[in-house]
Amino acid sequence: MSAAVLVVIVLAALLAPLLAPYDPSAQPDIVALAQRPPSGAHPFGTDPLSRDVLSRVVHGGRISISIALLAALLSASIGTAYGAVAAFAGGVTDAVMMRVLDALIAIPRLLLLLLVVALWGAVSVPTLIVIIAATGWFTTSRLVRARVLALSRDDFVVAADALGVPRRRVLWRHVMPNALSPVIVAATLGVANVIALEATLSYLGLGVRPPSASWGTILQDGGDCMAACWWVTAFPGIAIVAAATAFNALGDSVRDAFDPRGEHVVA
């Protein structure tokens, strides 16, 4: 089920220009066509500026999904690098890096994001991705560090050492590939998290700015007339919930696939 939802969402985002019936930012007639309820011509209705909501949701998905995928990928990379360096370095370096991490984890993520975005002022989409990634890698790095430390004591790593394989090669060929499964799981679950996070920021007017529109931006457009034009917020809202749920389910399936001891649940 969730796999089907995922396919529909990703395909819609990829094929947005072909699927969207109208230009997402065109305002054909701000008086006659504003706030029209769903109809044959406008299946998701129109917003207060007479824009077609279906076209905006389809195009908004492109931005929301891209931000989510890239931010999750970037934060997984930062987290992996930080955790691996701490584990390999060991000793004082490791201790200092972990205490810094403890301090960062102690700050609520949304608060951290609001602070950065507020200091930055208007942010572009690439900057937004970097900011979201920069506040999202903490738990991944903990996972990676723990995994690398455990693996370094595993028989096959000691065996490679005993056969004269150089340390650097042992780390890259034997330790790291085996440390990646929790990262992939965390990154997939991270995508769902970022979708919701980006929507929150954009809804607060701190994320994606017009004329670009993400699902969060569309929510904001409809926020003023929630009672009079429910369709402007309902459809992007459904898209956010559906996408986040689908990526969460995917993350769970990936976890099951990597963990042969757990029960396999087909999502």
Added chain:
Amino acid sequence: MSEPLLSITQLRTTFATDAGPARAVDGVSFGVPRGETVGLVGESGCGKSVTALSILRLIDPPGRIEPSSSIRFEGRELVTLGEGELREVRGNRVAMIWQEPLSALNPVMTIGAQIAEVARVHSKVSRREARERAIEMLRLVGIPAPERRVDEYPHQLSGGMRQRAVIAMALVMNPALLIADEPTTALDVTIQAQILELLRDLQSRLGMSILLITHDLGVVAETASRVLVMYAGEIVEEAPVAELFRAPHHPYTEGLMRAMPRVGGTSERLTVIPGSVPPPTAWPSGCRFRDRCPYAWERCEREHPPLYQVGERHVSRCHLAVEPERRQHPHVPLAAAVGAESGR
């Protein structure tokens, strides 16, 4: 007589613990001659695996090999060898195989890639030559259809095939010494016999020496020419295999033999050695086996026994060597007496 391939003198490996230093290996000396198989026997916790790991310097802190120890191999002193030279010895001149073949193989690399890696690390061969070499090794260790198996992952092989793959990895560079730490313990009995047969066959073909570490005297009887019995961090008896089985001298060796199941044996039950190995942080003074020994007397408490010569190339760390008449009067070992009391 020429120098043996491996010659260990007064090896001491200690681990720092909260309870003080654990003297896991406490002054062990022995040699492994070229082309021979030497068996190292003892129960869990006697220091045999630590001895093996010490030879390859695989002891990580808090463990350390005391600098007074000497491990000479092919004219080199391994205890003080630099990291770079050590890498050349590991996997190239000395290789090791492990008890649990599945965990000794990287789950995300094909067995071919793992064998080829050892070849590429130690010699200037191309990717393709290394692969050819891997296939050749798989054939050598008796894996059927090696051209296909070379691209399989460890989980696709059976236990016996995995151990063969581990052996192939260890022997790629044709090492002079193979250290086999309980190589058959994790395998089915029929597979055990096949692996031992393979090791014997490879040894005669490749002319290597084997240091075989096991708790199973049966494995030693089939494979080794000389046997070392280890107890509480020390060698307690050393003899040619036939001599050891014909005339075991140390009471611990005697106990191990009695604990061995025998086909056609008359006794219904196996005899166990009462008690267990004392902790390495507190080896008892005098003889370390005395609490479990049916012959122990006051001398054993007072005096740590040296290795007495009890036959040609046969030594034993037991005062019975000088007071043999005491063997006629066994008694209940202290550990058994205490155990029986506390058990009630």
